[in-house]
Amino acid sequence: MSQLALSGAVLDRLSGISRARGAPSLGERLASLERWVRDDLAGFEAELAAIPRGARVVHAAAHHLLELGGKHLRPLCVALASRFGDGFTPRARSLAVAVELVHSATLLHDDVVDLATQRRGAPAACVVYGNAASIFAGDWLLVTALRRIGAAGVDGLLDRMLAVIEEMIVAESVQLERRGKLAGARDDYFAIVEGKTAALFRWAMIAGARAAGLSAAAEGALERYGLHLGVAFQAIDDELDYADTTGKDPLADLREGKVTYPLVVALEREPALRADLERLLADEDVRPAEDAEDALAAIAARIRATGALAATRALAEDHVRRALGVLEELPAGPARDALTTVALASLERTS
Amino acid sequence: MSQLALSGAVLDRLSGISRARGAPSLGERLASLERWVRDDLAGFEAELAAIPRGARVVHAAAHHLLELGGKHLRPLCVALASRFGDGFTPRARSLAVAVELVHSATLLHDDVVDLATQRRGAPAACVVYGNAASIFAGDWLLVTALRRIGAAGVDGLLDRMLAVIEEMIVAESVQLERRGKLAGARDDYFAIVEGKTAALFRWAMIAGARAAGLSAAAEGALERYGLHLGVAFQAIDDELDYADTTGKDPLADLREGKVTYPLVVALEREPALRADLERLLADEDVRPAEDAEDALAAIAARIRATGALAATRALAEDHVRRALGVLEELPAGPARDALTTVALASLERTS
Numbered sequence: 001m002s003q004l005a006l007s008g009a010v011l012d013r014l015s016g017i018s019r020a021r022g023a024p025s026l027g028e029r030l031a032s033l034e035r036w037v038r039d040d041l042a043g044f045e046a047e048l049a050a051i052p053r054g055a056r057v058v059h060a061a062a063h064h065l066l067e068l069g070g071k072h073l074r075p076l077c078v079a080l081a082s083r084f085g086d087g088f089t090p091r092a093r094s095l096a097v098a099v100e101l102v103h104s105a106t107l108l109h110d111d112v113v114d115l116a117t118q119r120r121g122a123p124a125a126c127v128v129y130g131n132a133a134s135i136f137a138g139d140w141l142l143v144t145a146l147r148r149i150g151a152a153g154v155d156g157l158l159d160r161m162l163a164v165i166e167e168m169i170v171a172e173s174v175q176l177e178r179r180g181k182l183a184g185a186r187d188d189y190f191a192i193v194e195g196k197t198a199a200l201f202r203w204a205m206i207a208g209a210r211a212a213g214l215s216a217a218a219e220g221a222l223e224r225y226g227l228h229l230g231v232a233f234q235a236i237d238d239e240l241d242y243a244d245t246t247g248k249d250p251l252a253d254l255r256e257g258k259v260t261y262p263l264v265v266a267l268e269r270e271p272a273l274r275a276d277l278e279r280l281l282a283d284e285d286v287r288p289a290e291d292a293e294d295a296l297a298a299i300a301a302r303i304r305a306t307g308a309l310a311a312t313r314a315l316a317e318d319h320v321r322r323a324l325g326v327l328e329e330l331p332a333g334p335a336r337d338a339l340t341t342v343a344l345a346s347l348e349r350t351s
Numbered sequence: 352m353s354q355l356a357l358s359g360a361v362l363d364r365l366s367g368i369s370r371a372r373g374a375p376s377l378g379e380r381l382a383s384l385e386r387w388v389r390d391d392l393a394g395f396e397a398e399l400a401a402i403p404r405g406a407r408v409v410h411a412a413a414h415h416l417l418e419l420g421g422k423h424l425r426p427l428c429v430a431l432a433s434r435f436g437d438g439f440t441p442r443a444r445s446l447a448v449a450v451e452l453v454h455s456a457t458l459l460h461d462d463v464v465d466l467a468t469q470r471r472g473a474p475a476a477c478v479v480y481g482n483a484a485s486i487f488a489g490d491w492l493l494v495t496a497l498r499r500i501g502a503a504g505v506d507g508l509l510d511r512m513l514a515v516i517e518e519m520i521v522a523e524s525v526q527l528e529r530r531g532k533l534a535g536a537r538d539d540y541f542a543i544v545e546g547k548t549a550a551l552f553r554w555a556m557i558a559g560a561r562a563a564g565l566s567a568a569a570e571g572a573l574e575r576y577g578l579h580l581g582v583a584f585q586a587i588d589d590e591l592d593y594a595d596t597t598g599k600d601p602l603a604d605l606r607e608g609k610v611t612y613p614l615v616v617a618l619e620r621e622p623a624l625r626a627d628l629e630r631l632l633a634d635e636d637v638r639p640a641e642d643a644e645d646a647l648a649a650i651a652a653r654i655r656a657t658g659a660l661a662a663t664r665a666l667a668e669d670h671v672r673r674a675l676g677v678l679e680e681l682p683a684g685p686a687r688d689a690l691t692t693v694a695l696a697s698l699e700r701t702s
Binding site: 054056057058059109112113130131132133135136139140142143144146147150151158159162163165166169170172173174176177 | 405407408409410460463464481482483484486487490491493494495497498501502509510513514516517520521523524525527528
């Protein structure tokens, strides 16, 4: 959990939410969560590290990414959902590994598509091993995850994951088509976020619930929690494109002309930005690199000046609030406290 | 079947095999096969054409490839295997569509990895829609195929397909690592062919057998037939890299430094080729394009001069012979005749 705990303090404007739940500080909450899930996460990490390591470049590229760690937030979702029922059994743990493998597969393909150079503070796999190896490594992780889900034998989960992956692909496709076409992006933004990010969080919650034998009502509530957590998570991710703390290329999304929430808001508030940004994206190949960097930084400054980052944070907070509302439908106890902490902490992450 | 029938004549040296089986000419055989499977193939093609067509670029890229047709040899394998039992039922037909979708998915990813410009006589999807759309389109076809296999509900087939896809990925990885490293390639060649090509033919035979309720013994024989047909098919594919009838870029494999059987044989017979070809592959980026084309053509001529293409044909013929041997284990009748024809015709294709 240390990656979630980086800032260590509750934002003033979050304290309203926290107090409403009679909660201790986020720092205390995180310490308590960390104690409570430490063994589960250690078990997960041991199993992830034991993924068979073939001798081929495709395996090397996949393990390059896996060994850089990551937040393991999706596996944590599986673990916490399972704690409402039978707990983080070997079967639930295997599903937690699977969801992390699917997530990693999408990162490998995304980094090729986005021409990314950095990931988790290190050179991206496509830089180290090449695009071809990264594409095949993503395929390999995906298949490994699907075989694992099949072997777990929990009713409906494999078919559901295939549906999620299809949602993710369609969302990536929408994102691709929107690149550099900046008008009227708000509707597409939510289609992209739900497919690209929230769908996998939802699956993680469902997987934990089903592996642990929860009721359909509890599973439904956890799934909605996953949806809202996913949207909040992506909104903060969008905000972090304007930070330099993430271990990814700063302004990478803006540089690619991706539809992010700050951009959606900024274009609504300052329409003149659109032509300037479209020109910058179109000129990418002809402009000297340094000049282009300066122009990009200037556009980023204008986006900040519209208050778009604050609006993005407000969107994330709204979805955290809705996630906390859904939790009221679930029985009180340490599992619910833990999910509350995860939702609150999602607003505080710096990477 | 018209794509298989293009040459329309039995090679003289095949007539031995044909006579040994008391068979009519290949032309007559193909006409008879065509009549016998016409309805099955029409049903397959209608179902393939009805694959849901989403509105996104990912769907457009996938359909671009599907609509260029192709030989549909893997679906034909499903159909013919099923004809030993319950026949080409809707369930078997759905599996035939799935195997074609998996095959198409690999073509989309391969064309990105290989920087291909042509496929089936038309611009490759990666040229028309870009690499990103082609990668996601391959992912989409794969997931669509897996969902279809899951929905067919035939015991073990989904898990088996996941295993096949993993074999294909590992084989692609071996091929990637071997590029431009030309020494001692014979062992790797067979690992690549079995994983990259034969594994999916095997699955097609198994799928047809299981959907049609065949015995384990019959399924085993059909699977071995699929293996040998797959190796023969790939050997002819390797040979066709030296032809200009395929609708693909000629000498594309050689240009990429791929391990093909003609290259394996030529390097064994004329070791001096190795240094010259390695130099050509290494210089790729610095040499003027026309000059590089001439040098490539010169190397191709030296490979031909070693008799490597005849050796490749001999390899294909050997595997066709073994495929025909396996068919002896199956009951005589039109299904067995049809598989005999497919094996013989695989040596005659020109694309």
